[in-house]
Amino acid sequence: MTRPDARESxxxxxxxxxxxxxxxxxxxxxxxxxxxxxxxxxxxYRGSACxxxxxxxxxxxxxxxxxxxxxxxxxxxxxxxxGTYMDGAGVLIFDVNDFDEAYVGHFTWDLQRFAxxxxxxxxxxxxxxxxxxxxxxTFTRAYVRQVRWYVESxxxxxxxxNLQTASGAVLTALQTARLSTRSQMLDRLTVVDxxxxxxxDLPGVxxxxxxxxxxxxxAFHRYLDTIPRTQRFRGITYDVKDVIxxxxxxxxxxxxxxxxxxxxGFNQALDNDAVLSMKQGNVAAPSRVVDDxxxxxxxxxxxxxxxxxxxxxxAHADPLLGYTDINGVGFVVSEISxxxxxxxxxxxxxxxxxADVIEQLGRAVAKMHxxxxxxxxxxxxxxxxxxxxxxxxxxxxxxxxxDIVQFGLEYSRIVRDDHRHFVEAFRxxxxxxxxxx
Numbered sequence: 001m002t003r004p005d006a007r008e009s010x011x012x013x014x015x016x017x018x019x020x021x022x023x024x025x026x027x028x029x030x031x032x033x034x035x036x037x038x039x040x041x042x043x044x045y046r047g048s049a050c051x052x053x054x055x056x057x058x059x060x061x062x063x064x065x066x067x068x069x070x071x072x073x074x075x076x077x078x079x080x081x082x083g084t085y086m087d088g089a090g091v092l093i094f095d096v097n098d099f100d101e102a103y104v105g106h107f108t109w110d111l112q113r114f115a116x117x118x119x120x121x122x123x124x125x126x127x128x129x130x131x132x133x134x135x136x137x138t139f140t141r142a143y144v145r146q147v148r149w150y151v152e153s154x155x156x157x158x159x160x161x162n163l164q165t166a167s168g169a170v171l172t173a174l175q176t177a178r179l180s181t182r183s184q185m186l187d188r189l190t191v192v193d194x195x196x197x198x199x200x201d202l203p204g205v206x207x208x209x210x211x212x213x214x215x216x217x218x219a220f221h222r223y224l225d226t227i228p229r230t231q232r233f234r235g236i237t238y239d240v241k242d243v244i245x246x247x248x249x250x251x252x253x254x255x256x257x258x259x260x261x262x263x264x265g266f267n268q269a270l271d272n273d274a275v276l277s278m279k280q281g282n283v284a285a286p287s288r289v290v291d292d293x294x295x296x297x298x299x300x301x302x303x304x305x306x307x308x309x310x311x312x313x314x315a316h317a318d319p320l321l322g323y324t325d326i327n328g329v330g331f332v333v334s335e336i337s338x339x340x341x342x343x344x345x346x347x348x349x350x351x352x353x354x355a356d357v358i359e360q361l362g363r364a365v366a367k368m369h370x371x372x373x374x375x376x377x378x379x380x381x382x383x384x385x386x387x388x389x390x391x392x393x394x395x396x397x398x399x400x401x402x403d404i405v406q407f408g409l410e411y412s413r414i415v416r417d418d419h420r421h422f423v424e425a426f427r428x429x430x431x432x433x434x435x436x437x
Contacts, residue, residue: 008421018050023433030434041419042120049076049285057289064106067388072312075101077110078117084177086339087316094161102309103286104295115408136408140401142362150370150386168356177341183271185338198242206245219324223333226322239264256280275336301330311376
């Protein structure tokens with residue numbers, strides 16, 4: 001039996017600091033989470049954002065000044081957190097699609113986390129470090145070019161990856177999403193019973209008792225007041241038809257309670273009802289290392305933080321995005337869209353194919369950092385992010401790109417070793433509160 005070393009102890013302590021409360025509440029969910037994380041280094045990386053921030057916070061960041069250390073960031077930017085959605089203007093967009101860890105912090109943290117994810121993913125595809133470094137450079141230079149474009153452009157919202165501008169696998173994802181329909185999603189999730197829809201009794205669906213249902217419906221009604229005025233009552237009645245609890249989440253949402261709400265759609269026809277997710281907000285991983293009290297005090301709770309952050313990071317956010325609370329605990333509310341399609345990385349094996357996608361993602365990340373939704377009324381970041389980033393990079397773009405490339409390659413090696421430490425700690429029972437058996 002191997003004995004823990006200092007790095008293993010640091011990994012375990014980071015996981016316990018981040019998840020101990022949730023682990024105590026639902027150890028079974030975390031046993032499942034940890035088994036998924038054990039599958040490979042990339043899966044481990046996806047589930048251990050807390051460890052990433054514990055590491056990068058201890059490093060010097062030459063690109064973080066008074067402004068660029070205090071911008072809206074996605075917080076968990078890895079290769080699988082991109083996909084399609086129908087934006088608030090009715091346009092199919094390919095973009096970042098997960099904001100559970102969004103916060104205010106160093107803009108470089110998003111780039112570094114993505115760079116390391118590319119390195120891990122491409123290592124598992126058996127690409128060389130030279131090829132991986134070139135892909136990270138492609139991403140970073142595309143990001144910088146797009147940020148500079150925003151400085152020079154009078155119309156920040158004019159760029160997006162859509163059916164007209166995307167190419168390769170990104171365009172394929174958009175075309176796949178376009179074939180989806182609301183009625184198909186509703187037929188998959190619901191059944192017509194006594195002339196109206198209700199949720200199907202699928203695996204993971206939990207029916208609520210009367211008291212819990214009343215509590216959730218009350219929280220839903222209070223959520224309505226958080227929808228921006230410009231988005232409210234756009235033909236939707238918001239009448240609740242059915243409510244369920246959901247179990248069995250992915251790597252990032254273990255132990256977090258969530259409900260799904262079925263509401264009347266744009267009219268009484270059964271083919272346009274809307275399905276909303278009401279999920280407990282988690283503690284954002286970057287918030288554990290950001291020591292700015294003004295930032296921490298800005299948010300009422302983690303549901304509020306998630307919704308505010310998403311509007312600050314998307315040009316046209318979900319018009320149903322909002323927040324509420326249940327017994328003082330924050331929940332974020334958003335539509336479950338029928339037009340979601342993830343990028344399929346499994347068929348992308350050659351550097352040229354990967355470069356085409358990664359270049360587009362670099363532009364998408366720049367858009368996220370530089371463009372806010374028109375309904376975003378946040379006051380935490382009171383300057384133009386693109387100007388701050390361009391100023392800090394200045395004429396040192398080559399050095400900036402080199403730093404991101406080197407970080408991605410170096411940190412991916414650390415993660416591969418950390419994955420081995422984690423698996424040994426988990427299988428030998430050295431993570432308190434969650435056993436492997």
